[in-house]
Amino acid sequence: MKAEILATGDEIRTGALVDSNSAYIAERLEQIGLEVTRHLTVGDDMDTLVAIFHEIGARAEVCVVTGGLGPTTDDLSAEAAAKAAGVELALDEKALAYIEGLYKLAGRTMSESNRKQAYFPESAERLDNPIGTAPGFSLTIGSCRFFFMPGVPHEMKRMLREQTLPRIEKLRGTEQEVALVKQISTFGSTESQIGEKVADLPQKFPGVKLGLRAKFPEIQVKLYARGNDEAAVKKLLQQAGNDALSRVADFAFSDEGKDMAQVLADLLMMEKATIAVAESCTGGLIGDSITNIAGCSAWFKMSAVCYTNASKNKVLGVSEQTLERHGAVHEETAKEMAAGAREVGDATYAISTTGIAGPAGGSEKKPVGTVCIGIATPAGAEGYRYFFPFRERERNKQVFAMTAMDLLRRRLMGLPPPRYGLVKKKESLRSTGK
Template identity: 60%
Template structure:
């Protein structure tokens, strides 16, 4: 079954807003075993919209359209769909009552413009919006079933999950093949090197597609499998994932698409261990990532942003002699930082970062992109130095933070061997 996705609106077309909806929808449709062959972005022009709808109606089985269902004059999706199908608009009384209740609950008066949102194409099926005012609708144009949804992401996601995807499953019916998508997350290899290591995958696993996706600072390897027999597919996917992990080695940090911080949390939890973090150049980014994971209070004890040298001394106990002799960005300094935060928090492990994120502040010996990372464990502490030639401050901070967590991950895993 073939699907296309259409994102509407001048704000999307001109780049004023980034279209995250289409990627989200494509991922969900592909997981069902529906091939998404094309994405279109189109502005607020009813002639172009209706022509595109007719074009897609002649070549796709399913189309998901986002945007253009609001109450203003530039919201044209409903009218364009009706024109493409050569039908009229009619007032949907249930939709109108839903909109009225939406405003009544908020002690507001519905405007006449909102009444427009209850006008749906004749013979379409309403898709209720439990979040906002704009109902969606489904209808057939040519040989294609169109699902028209609001462009507001929380509204779109809820309606997609509760209404559209169940209908797509029914459309697949008995012809549905078993499908599976697996994300293997890696860190530390460039995309080109990762691709080179995976050469020959297609010959070895002809029924599984492999794709690389740069999601800075990690590289994701996506496996897309489909087969008439679910057990056969499961075996093939397992063999393919094992082959990928063998080729990429310790650079794989998750076989389930987990963020690095979630992997760290699981490793610490399995060992009943705790963590404290001292950050200078990363400015709290590591702590931010760690606390994005639900349940992190069970293992994350302390995060300290010790940006100034005085803070490194007063909060972490870094010696004046170390800072005077080596400076803030040095292996000895981050060792003392990691030891200090571990000692003061009582954590099992401590990690620390100090570096030069840029765009200035570098020297010939310590250019922009230099970072030192310290790890303190019950067995001792160590400091390491790395250089990442990205230049941009935000990218450097992300690389520094990810590198610190990856060093800890490998330390935790090595302790088991």
């Protein structure tokens, strides 16, 4: 079953707003076996909308449309759909009562303009919006079933899950084609290098499509397969996935769609271990990644952002001698930061970051892109220096944080430290205690 996705609105057409909805919708449609053939964007123009509805209606079986369901004069989706279908708009009393109820619940009076949101094409089926004032609707134009939803992402996602996808599943009827995806997430190599390693997979495994996605600082390898025999599709994808994983094993950290923080969390929970974090140049990015995981309080002890030398000394116990001799960006400093975080946080492990994110502040010996990472374990603490050739501050912060988490991930898995960007490693600083 072929599907298209249409995003409407001048803000999206001109780039003032980024369309994140279409990517989300496409992924969900592919998961239930539809083949998404086009993503389209049009502005708030009646003639253009009517024309594009006719075009899609002649070539697609399903189309999901976002935007244009609000109360203002430039919200044109319902009127344009009615014109394309050759029907009139009609007031949906239940939709109107629901919208009025939302305003009453909020202690506000509904504007007359909001009545517009309760008018749908006469032949349409209403799609309820449980968290907003813009219901959607579904109708057929040509040979295509259209599903209209608001452009607000959190409203769209819930309506897609509860209203649209179940209806599309019914449209598929007895059609049993499945579409499966295998994702391998890598870190530490470039898109071109990873691409070269896996380029021949579609030839080796006919029926498998290959895609590469640069989601900085990750490179994701995606394998796609579809067919009517679900067991056969799964087997094919598993074989291709195992082959791909063996080729990028030095850089792969997940083949289950997990991010680095979740992989690290799983390893810590498996070991019944805990972690503390000390950050300087990354400014709390590692702690933020960790606390995005529900239940992290079971294994996450502490996060300290110590930006100045004074805070590194007072909070983490980094010695004044180390700071005076080596400065803030040095392996010795990173080691002592990690050792201090582990001690203060009473944790099994700790990691630390201190570096030069840029765009200014670098030197010949410590250029922008230099980061020193400390790791503390029950056996002691170590410091590593890495260099990454980025000038942008945000990119450096992201790659520094990722490298620190990857360093501990590898340690927990019994793997050697990452070699990408590695400058040198300082000798271990043995610790006492846990």
